Amino acid sequence: MNLTRRKQPVTQPAVGAIQRVIAALLLCALPGATFAQTSSETSAAANKPTPNVARLLKRFDEMYESSGTTAQVQITIVKPKKTRTLRMRMWGKGEDKALMVIDAPTRDAGTATLKVGNNLWNYLPKISRTIRVPPSMMMGSWMGSDLTNDDIVRESSYEEDYTSEFVGHSTDPTGWKVRLDARPDVVGLWDRVEIVFSYDDKLPVQSQFFDRKGRLSRTMRLEEVKEIGGRRIPTLLTIIPEREEGRRTELRYLHVEFDVKLDDSMFSLSQLERRR
Amino acid sequence: MTSTSTLRIAWRNLGRNRKRSLLALGAIAVGQLAFLATTALMNGYGEQYLNSATGPMVGHIQIHAPGWRDDRSIDLTLGDIDATLTEIRRDPQVDYASPRVFAPALAALAEDGFMSMVVGVDPEVESHPRGLLAGEHLSGQIGGHRVLVGSGFARKHDIEPGMEIAVIGQDVDGSIANDLFTVSNVIATPVAIVNNLGIVMSMDDAQDLLLMPDQGHEIVIHVKDRELLSNTVTRVSSLPCLSGAEVLAWQEIVPYIVTIVNFLDVYKFIILFIVFIAAAAGIANTMLMSTFERTHEFGMLLSLGCGPGRLSKIIAVEAVILGLLGVAIGTALGLGLVALTSESGIDYAALGGSESAFEVDFQGLQITSHVFPKINASDVALGVIAVFLTSLIAVIWPMVHVVRLEPMEAIRS
């Protein structure tokens, strides 16, 4: 009599860390250009006018929109036992090309990741090797991360999948609260998303994601609005999963440039190996 | 006077008709032999099952950092592992203590990466008969950035000895662990996960790769005497170097095997019972037959003045002598057989009629039909009592029958 145990899928946060970054970068393509909107005039606080939801969402969408982006970011992954901070440079063009290189910590410096279409490669300077991540492990890498596989770039869009409406004022954080409900046939993790926009900047300050049972699953905070790359945008994104003690992920833009002309040839394996 | 002469008469009766006595003796001896052989084989089977089911991976006792077993986080390690191992090895019941490191990783020969599991082991310790590298003479082939790969894994990805393999994973700090290793050999182990996903490297290499000096994820202990396991577990748990660690007996790691082991115990008794019935039938048959065939002889004795009570006593003593001798011979033969085979083992497939000594090679997993018969004093005692009682009970009916004999009729039969 012989026994084999079914093994749990592999956790592979190393690649995951990098992919999370890609996802974060491209997560900015979240709310798209058009929203099917059902406007609703609910009672507003006397001195704060009812917002134009469509315009708010459009602004959110255009916040990071760019034909070519370069950025320098810092990611902090906080777990109960320890905290890890990475600093990296990223380049992105369109929805399917991205390159990033880790600058810090020293141990990981020089590690680079290239995404072209559905393919993902890692370059590891210590062993001077480029390895292609198999599709099966790409899925698995989101386990244990605070970003879900839903956050990866895919052809479907939130704008087509949700209906939006203004639902009132929020006090913590302060601002207009807009609610996006998933359409009945949509394929996605979230039943609804609630976004709070600040009164002054009219920028999103918080997104809350509710799972298909209507439970709050995670909260994303967008803070530290700065003038950067010629735009006024939140530079600190924090993702806090619900029901997981002491865990969060922070993404901070140190430097961003939008609408930069980037050559397609930059997103190639040879470039990958040369980028240090 | 009565007892010694009864004894003498009984003894002489037996001696006078040697063939008859030998047959009865034979039946009893065979019964005892079969009983003992069956017990020994079942014990051997049970042991082998347990060993292969627990085997190198599970061992008898496992030690981890608390919480590691839930999701196998790389950073939940046992610290000061060298010192801890030294302490553990001092315990008289500890046969082997093997440290282990486990980390899922991406592996690649060329550009395409695939899933793998890094297993860090101490090559010398794992070379022992119940270790991961048992009997493979491979301990010299890992260490210094050389690794072994599981045979299923090698087959799937066309890995051959001499190739260079890149291993990428996550170290305890969360950084990206990566390094190059040389494949020195392909191994077949009875452990599925190692066979299908495993890259086996030395503890040192694994600790370097994953940034966990003097640490490990697991310590597997094999004890000398499994009967004393719970005491050993208690003693090991109370070692100061292991305070705060999770120390578990194998029953808690693989509870479903406990069920099967219990089942095997019941099974053993069922088989034993059946063998016993078969033997008892033979013994009883022989004794009864022999007694009834002697009716003429008994008739003679009765008519010559031997009282019926005395006669039955003689018969009883004869049975006792036969019983004791038969059991003694059977036990001697049985123990001899066990002694002969307990070292080298028996291939029951060959005896059972299928192809001799089969070994199934399924992606390198080897399942053999080899068992090592084993016997305890209690097993022998059980057999002795059971078989002896049978021979005694078998003569009760004839004794009763004899007492009621009409001497003249008896002589004439």
Added chain:
Amino acid sequence: MKISLTTKFAVRTLGRSKRRTLLSVIGVGIGCAVALFLSAFMRGANEMRVQGIADSGFGHLRIAPGGWEKSRENALRLQDGRAELETVRAMEGVKVAAPHARSTALLAFGTRVAGVELLGVDPPAEQAISRVARAMSEGRYLNPGHKGMTVIGSTIAERLEVELDDDLFLTVVREGGEMEYAMLRIVGIVNTGSRDLDATICHVTLEDVQQFTGLNGAGEITITLDTARKVEQTASYLRTVIPEGDDVLTWKEVRPAQGADSKSDQAFMNLFVGIVVVVVMLGITSAQLTAILERRREFAVLMALGMKGIQVIRLVLVEAAALGILGATAGLLLAMPLVYYTATTGINFSAIIGEGTSMSGVLFDPVMYSDMGLWMIPRALFVALISTLIAALYPAWYAVKIDPTSALSLREA
């Protein structure tokens, strides 16, 4: 003339010493009964193991794409699954033919994820062929044609913290690397009693898998037959009718580890049946020898009266044969009630084994049945006749050598 005389004499001898005959017949009978019962039980246990494997969804045979046996790649598809399925279902002796297609996938809900192997099924066929599909603890199994529905194991539901009617988010990576997404509604939750097994169960319709993976057709067809004995035969026939490029595999080739276990268990059990049969035979032989030895006088008288040596031998052998046949009959009669009971009601081991144990994905039934059949008759005759005839040989030979005068002397007692 001589023969019939011998027979007549043999029969009369048996009739004359009723007790001896009765004892012999009972002795042979009990021995046979024991051997028969053990054999019946062993055969039953073996068949059940094969059936257990078949019932857990592995079937007796599998039609798989060429090369699958070695590579075990999920993405391979049959040449013409639909046609092959029709062919198989039209065959005699085929109980159920169930098509399958598999794909690795990720299930997610909120922030929880679980990796699974998606199994695409034909719901009615699956329920007929696999106990897993019948072990629903909540909700119902899949209905044919229903898209976007799934049945998952209870362990997965726990991990994802979901219940019936929740919508899971599915990610499948296709061969080219593109991701396919879909929603799956949980219509049923399976609880097999084995946590390990429940962690791997995720069934959807075959059409759904086709849509997700973009690969058309079935990946394999699992077949159960009316009787496990026709496996090889059906396999050979199937090989001639299915297209080139597809293979027909027996369950042993699909699950070699199970095949090896089964072989190994069978050999082990054969060994025990062998031991019991030997013990039984020895017992019978010794009893018979005892009886015959006492009849030397009788043979001497016969020979003095003119019977030739060879006739005496024949006499003894005919007696032995008669006893053998009678004994075999008695054995069959004795064994039948017990065998019948265990064949229909079975022996329930659930007190020891629990409701369901699974090993390597195979569910084992706690109730064990024995096998009843015509094979019992030749087996009983074999055991009985060989024993009695062997027993008769020695004395028959010996009898021929007697010097009648010394045999007749009074001192022989």
